Amino acid sequence: MQIEYTEDQEQFREVVSRFLQAKSTPIDVRRLMASNEGYDQAVWQQLCGEVGLAGTHIPEEYGGFGFGPIELGIVSEEMGRHLYCGPFFASSVMAGYALLNGATEAIKSAILPDIASGDRIATLVLDNLNNPEKVGSVLKANDEHVVSGTAPIVVDAHIADLLIVAASTSDGLGLYLVNADADGISIKPEEALDPTRKISRVSFDGVSSERIGGLNEESLNLTWDQICNALAHEMIGGAQHLFESTVEYTKVRVQFGRPIGSFQALKHRCADLLMELEFAKAATHHAAFCLATSEGEPFAASMAKAMASDTYMEAARAGVQLRGGIGFTWEEDTHLWYKRAKSSEVFMGSAHMHRERMMKMIEIAPSHNTGEQP
Amino acid sequence: MSDLSAFREETRAWLVENCPEGVKGEGVVHTGSTKVTFPPDVQLWMERMAERGWTVPTWPKEYGGGGLSVEETRVLFDEMNAMGARPPLVNMGTRMFGPTLLEYGTEEQKQRHLTVIAQGGAAWCQGYSEPGAGSDLASLRCRAEDKGDFFLINGQKIWTSGAQYADWMFCLVRTDFDASKHSGISFVLLPMDQEGVTVKPISLISGNSPFCETFLDDAIAEKRDLVGTLNEGWTVGKRLLQHERSGQGGLSPTAARPKPVGVTIDLEVDDVLKDYVNDPSITPALRDEVIDWKMRSAAFRLTQKRAGEQARDGKTPADTTSVFKLYGSTLARDRQEIVVRLMGTQGLGWEGDSFSKDEIGAARSWLSSKAVTIYGGTNEVQANIIAKRVLGLPD
Numbered sequence: 001m002q003i004e005y006t007e008d009q010e011q012f013r014e015v016v017s018r019f020l021q022a023k024s025t026p027i028d029v030r031r032l033m034a035s036n037e038g039y040d041q042a043v044w045q046q047l048c049g050e051v052g053l054a055g056t057h058i059p060e061e062y063g064g065f066g067f068g069p070i071e072l073g074i075v076s077e078e079m080g081r082h083l084y085c086g087p088f089f090a091s092s093v094m095a096g097y098a099l100l101n102g103a104t105e106a107i108k109s110a111i112l113p114d115i116a117s118g119d120r121i122a123t124l125v126l127d128n129l130n131n132p133e134k135v136g137s138v139l140k141a142n143d144e145h146v147v148s149g150t151a152p153i154v155v156d157a158h159i160a161d162l163l164i165v166a167a168s169t170s171d172g173l174g175l176y177l178v179n180a181d182a183d184g185i186s187i188k189p190e191e192a193l194d195p196t197r198k199i200s201r202v203s204f205d206g207v208s209s210e211r212i213g214g215l216n217e218e219s220l221n222l223t224w225d226q227i228c229n230a231l232a233h234e235m236i237g238g239a240q241h242l243f244e245s246t247v248e249y250t251k252v253r254v255q256f257g258r259p260i261g262s263f264q265a266l267k268h269r270c271a272d273l274l275m276e277l278e279f280a281k282a283a284t285h286h287a288a289f290c291l292a293t294s295e296g297e298p299f300a301a302s303m304a305k306a307m308a309s310d311t312y313m314e315a316a317r318a319g320v321q322l323r324g325g326i327g328f329t330w331e332e333d334t335h336l337w338y339k340r341a342k343s344s345e346v347f348m349g350s351a352h353m354h355r356e357r358m359m360k361m362i363e364i365a366p367s368h369n370t371g372e373q374p
Numbered sequence: 375m376s377d378l379s380a381f382r383e384e385t386r387a388w389l390v391e392n393c394p395e396g397v398k399g400e401g402v403v404h405t406g407s408t409k410v411t412f413p414p415d416v417q418l419w420m421e422r423m424a425e426r427g428w429t430v431p432t433w434p435k436e437y438g439g440g441g442l443s444v445e446e447t448r449v450l451f452d453e454m455n456a457m458g459a460r461p462p463l464v465n466m467g468t469r470m471f472g473p474t475l476l477e478y479g480t481e482e483q484k485q486r487h488l489t490v491i492a493q494g495g496a497a498w499c500q501g502y503s504e505p506g507a508g509s510d511l512a513s514l515r516c517r518a519e520d521k522g523d524f525f526l527i528n529g530q531k532i533w534t535s536g537a538q539y540a541d542w543m544f545c546l547v548r549t550d551f552d553a554s555k556h557s558g559i560s561f562v563l564l565p566m567d568q569e570g571v572t573v574k575p576i577s578l579i580s581g582n583s584p585f586c587e588t589f590l591d592d593a594i595a596e597k598r599d600l601v602g603t604l605n606e607g608w609t610v611g612k613r614l615l616q617h618e619r620s621g622q623g624g625l626s627p628t629a630a631r632p633k634p635v636g637v638t639i640d641l642e643v644d645d646v647l648k649d650y651v652n653d654p655s656i657t658p659a660l661r662d663e664v665i666d667w668k669m670r671s672a673a674f675r676l677t678q679k680r681a682g683e684q685a686r687d688g689k690t691p692a693d694t695t696s697v698f699k700l701y702g703s704t705l706a707r708d709r710q711e712i713v714v715r716l717m718g719t720q721g722l723g724w725e726g727d728s729f730s731k732d733e734i735g736a737a738r739s740w741l742s743s744k745a746v747t748i749y750g751g752t753n754e755v756q757a758n759i760i761a762k763r764v765l766g767l768p769d
């Protein structure tokens with residue numbers, strides 16, 4: 001199994017990084033988080049068109065690039081580092097993977113090319129973003145494909161053209177397609193702690209929809225894992241940015257006649273953070289390699305999400321604390337990442353949920369007892 | 375690649391033929407000490423492996439090594455591991471001093487010392503720490519006077535692991551008392567069997583006594599056993615510490631203990647714990663601790679593997695070894711804490727019928743694991759090194 005990036009993949013990262021560095025500066029992020037839409041249409045079109053990122057992981061037959069979880073991880077990592085604001089995560093990652101894993105061939109051919117090209121924005125409506133086991137407990141669909149219920153948090157629903165809805169039915173979890181402006185749908189933007197990722201409350205008051213497939217336990221968990229893989233990469237990128245900028249800050253800020261980075265309490269905190277980050281990164285890259293080959297451990301994505309959650313928060317806390325008062329101001333940029341760290345920490349399952357999920361997978365997995373100690 | 379699989383076939387065949395039953399599973403490992411009699415199978419295994427240079431597989435053939443590439447060495451360790459074979463020879467010569475001498479020794483020194491180490495003919499000990507110089511190692515006071523053909527050494531070393539069984543000591547001594555503290559140190563080698571050397575074992579919290587105080591009273595080191603330049607021994611000594619830490623951090627391919635090398639995360643290794651974890655009375659909080667540890671340890675292995683791939687030349691990395699030493703020792707310590715906690719009162723046995731072998735082992739490992747965050751430079755010192763050398767934080 002692959003354990004390091006190839007040269008091509010590194011070059012791909014360069015391209016993505018350069019684009020985002022130019023188009024997603026902290027000034028852009030501030031402008032977008034204050035706006036209602038939360039994204040820049042022109043940049044989104046470039047990102048989809050010229051750079052082609054929206055279809056990174058979507059197979060070529062559906063108009064995508066045909067890359068896999070590794071390249072998607074690279075894109076996500078760079079987006080996290082530059083705190084990209086836009087529907088990439090909701091549309092390409094969340095809706096894209098749900099469709100790939102659960103929709104009929106006809107629907108995939110009809111919709112995925114638009115997602116890959118950015119012509120239409122989709123989002124995945126899940127009634128629970130904490131735990132895959134709880135998905136389908138609120139949203140219901142009857143045998144006539146009429147969907148009812150409320151999803152309290154849906155990413156980027158306010159700008160979506162299409163809603164891909166997971167609702168429970170008499171035969172398991174069904175996938176439904178509705179236009180965002182269909183009768184009986186209410187999309188109410190909610191103000192969130194993290195203004196860089198917009199969320200809405202989406203209610204279905206008996207909405208006639210098209211059934212486009214379904215997700216069984218396996219494909220739901222796969223979808224969850226794939227989303228977590230992208231999210232964990234995004235978080236690693238963000239954590240890396242916070243870490244680097246914080247270490248740099250401690251080298252220039254002077255107190256007691258010396259740079260604060262010379263104080264041992266801060267040195268050790270930075271050293272600890274470096275280690276946490278390096279090992280969370282290893283786990284995250286491993287998750288991508290596992291998903292790409294369908295080899296390796298079934299729990300790799302949970303492991304990555306759990307470690308990325310803890311690490312990003314730790315980097316965020318240090319980012320504020322080590323800057324002192326300035327870190328608590330609106331002018332300084334740290335809080336942008338701090339808020340994203342917090343929302344990502346729990347989004348798609350907290351570290352605790354993922355550790356427990358991993359533990360259960362290990363218990364189910366057959367054991368080859370060697371009785372040896374490491 | 376096909377060359378490598380041919381090598382794997384040959385190696386497996388040879389091991390099947392030559393690995394004695396008595397060195398499979400847990401048990402004694404040869405240390406090269408001439409003062410210890412090893413069980414016959416352990417002795418035989420060491421000799422057979424030494425004949426092929428496989429006691430130190432990556433060392434050049436002319437110094438008694440196997441001349442194997444990093445990949446071949448991995449294959450060898452893989453195959454040894456698969457049959458449960460213990461390493462043929464482990465000591466400070468193979469792991470720390472040898473690799474350092476390969477980088478800093480003269481041709482004559484390498485010829486003289488490395489071959490003996492490779493053949494299991496001498497055990498080495500490390501004369502670094504002194505009563506007044508622990509973390510602040512460079513403040514060491516042990517004095518060496520230039521007597522023409524030799525150095526006359528006076529002073530005291532402490533925590534010298536295995537000194538009572540060692541044949542040789544590599545030692546940091548002060549050769550210039552006027553220079554700044556890092557500049558007047560030299561790296562010398564001295565035989566332990568001489569009048570000027572006295573060792574006195576120290577009892578540890580685990581009840582064992584694997585290390586000693588070492589008194590040097592007019593001890594002699596020959597001039598030809600000065601490694602590197604006079605007064606520049608700190609450079610050599612520091613490099614040796616990197617080899618030591620990389621072994622402790624599981625980095626170096628020449629670290630003797632064969633490890634599984636696949637990228638698959640090896641979680642089965644602590645199956646010992648499974649019964650305890652699956653006990654319905656375990657609290658969710660403790661379960662979470664267990665799984666958190668498993669994650670961290672799996673990520674650690676992945677990073678080791680990646681570091682190994684990046685160091686294709688098989689060289690021990692420099693400052694990043696501290697990352698592995700610090701994280702590895704923390705993991706080792708945490709593991710033992712969790713294990714005994716899982717066992718509850720069953721983790722309190724030292725001896726006796728109320729406790730299983732695993733439980734007694736766990737209690738003992740818990741105590742001995744308290745050393746891993748101290749030796750080879752404490753965790754705090756590793757964090758200092760990371761901050762300074764890896765992150766570039768100011769003094």
Ligand SMILES: Cc1cc2nc3c(=O)[nH]c(=O)nc-3n(C[C@H](O)[C@H](O)[C@H](O)COP(=O)(O)OP(=O)(O)OC[C@H]3O[C@@H](n4cnc5c(N)ncnc54)[C@H](O)[C@@H]3O)c2cc1C
Pocket residue numbers: 264499500501502503504507508509510532533534535536585745748749750751752753754755758
């Ligand atoms: C099992 C074992 C085997 C050993 N084997 C050998 C051997 O074979 N040869 C040999 O030479 N030595 C050996 N040692 C010694 C070991 O290297 C030292 O114990 C270690 O370097 C610490 O030195 P010290 O004991 O003097 O503690 P000190 O240096 O006195 O440290 C005491 C405490 O202060 C902290 N501290 C000190 N300086 C700083 C600082 N700048 N910043 C933050 N915290 C600091 C330390 O981290 C530690 O917590 C061994 C030790 C053990 C436990």
